[in-house]
Amino acid sequence: MWKTVIKSTTLRCIANKRWSHQLKVGAGQSYLHNPGSEPLVYDTLGEVIEQTVNKYPDRVAIRSLHEDITITYAELLKQADSLGCALRAQGLQKGDTVGVWSHNSAAWIVAVVAAARAGLISVLINPAYEKKELSFCIKKAGMKSLLIGDALPRRNYYEALSQLIPELENSGPGSWKSSEFPTLNSIINAGKGKLAGTIQYDSLLTGSGSQISQYGGEVKSSDGSIIHFTSGTTGDPKAALDSHLGVVNNTYFVGKRNLLDEGHHSICVQVPLFHALGSIVTILGGLRHGSSLVLAGPIYNVDDNIKALFAEKCSVIMGTPTMYVDMLAKIRTMSDVPSTLKVALAAGAPCSPQLIRDMQKYLKTETVKGLYGMTETTACVFQSIPGDSIDVVAETVGYIQDHVEAKVVDEKGDTVPFGSPGELVVRGYNIMIGYWDDPVKTRQALSEDGWLNTGDKFTISEDGYGRIVGRLKDIIVRGGENIAPKEIEDLLITHPDIDDCQVIGIPDERLGEELCAVLRVREGASVTVDDVRRHCDGHIARFKIPRVLKTIEEFPKTASGKIQKYRLKEMVETGKL
DSSP states (O other), rough: EEEEEEEEETTOOOOSSSOOEEEEEEESSOOOOOOOOOOOOOOOHHHHHHHHHHOOOSSSSEEETTTTTEHHHHHHHHHHHEEEEEEEEOOOTTOOEEEESSSSHHHHHHHHHHHHTTTEEEEEEETTHHHHHHHHHHHHHSSSSEEOOBBBBTTTHHHHHEEEEEGGGGGGGTTTOOSSTTTTEEEEEOOOOOOTTTGGGGGGGSSSOHEEEHTTTTOOTTSOOOOOOETTTTTSSSSEEEEEEHHHHHHHHHHHHHHTTTTOOOEEEOTTSSSIIIIIIIIIIHHHHEEEEEESSSSHHHHHHHHHHHTTOSSSSEOOHHHHHHHHHHHTEEEEEOOOSSEEEEEOOOOOOOHHHHHHHHHOOSSSEEEEEOGGSSSSSOOOTOOHHHHHHHHSSOOOOOTEEEEEEEEOOOOOBBTTTTEEEEHHHTOOOOEOOOHHHHHHOOOOTTTTEEEEEEETTTBBBBBEEEEEGOOEEETTEEEEEHHHHHHHSSSSSSSEEEEEEEEEEEEEEEEEEEEOTTTTTOOOOOHHHHTTTTSSOGSOOOOOEEEEESOOBOSSSOBBBHHHHHHHHOOOO
């Protein structure tokens, strides 16, 4: 079924031997298995955080610029243990769920560590959610407690919550009951002002935390640790439950490939923390390896991110492709770029080869890395390895992650030959336990033998690298031809006057669908359909060249920075664009 080969592309560029191992590949078929450069560990998330604290007690763990807060690793553990014990003292039991509904803040990080230490499951909620979405999340996860952030100019968590729970405004802390949310017992207010019916976050950080070892001792590696909600663009979001095993090992191996184990790094945190790129890859990956986390701002703001990156002399930054497009548009105009970057990671959405090259050029970073994963895989399936050339990073999503299996299958579920496109399916320790309280959807996503259907169109090669062709549902059918938008987008973004682009299918009476390119153009520039045709001629087949062109100042995005193509389609089809 498979043969064993020594992966030459790994060995060719790694000076030390920690990356060399045997990769198992299918005999001509698209199957990969990375047995791992190191064994999996079976400690819990609470235990590995404590191990980091014991190594670096006085090192800065969190530097929140917008809050003017600095917390060392020793202080982080003390606060988390106090909060964890306080939650258990409220009556929460092992495996109960604690919601975290806040923008990026120090309290967000402390709360997630506290839940892990106390044997609770943290439920990460998009801070941009409105009342209806929040209500769904509380009920879906059966939350026992909910931490909310301080009010922002356009975001008031308490106001939204008090409309859902009117009993709050006339009650003391924890003395209310809600018939709408019978599981919810307490609201923890991480803001500065006192709010009726809530418990002040700061008041829960003063306890001794002496019982935390008892609570932590109840937890097994296979137990649930964190719930992320999927984006829910085609219905209600699903609540993916990750195990301690998945989080502990994925954060370790991801951090290692990002070189976080090599010295003390400062990470510029620009991504929203509720998303797996923020929670797993950035925050917990950083804490796993003793990095200092620099929170640039409460919400995404490109000016805050650039200021933090340079002022704090950050050595690592992580973000979605859209974030880097925004950042590079600003940095290109700067005469001096005081960069101390060693690693810039792009993840969360497909990234064009041109953007990867521009990141290295304009950010002046030593290395650019790519990562592919999804909510249901804890975080990572493929990721660049140290020593990958800029061309390899630009043309692939990286090398298969340690202890992970991957294969590409056709519509019948049969494995296709290497290099042929199909759906990527994956298996390994990092696959979610399942969708919380949703056995039907869990069975639809996970096969009986543990394979997860990703819904992504992929090719993989014998040397262990993956290439994303696009989302299966994004495929445009024009006159019977199946067209992957990503190939066209990657070409269009190389045009000197195009900052970013998205290609969508719009209804056409004759062809079924026609190609429409929606562009963000450089300031002061203009791009016509003829410009696009001339730029594409000779590079892609004529039927792939967009016939319709629209321009936009900002793409509609999710809070995690992913562009919402379905909204673009709606805007074009309704004449709003």
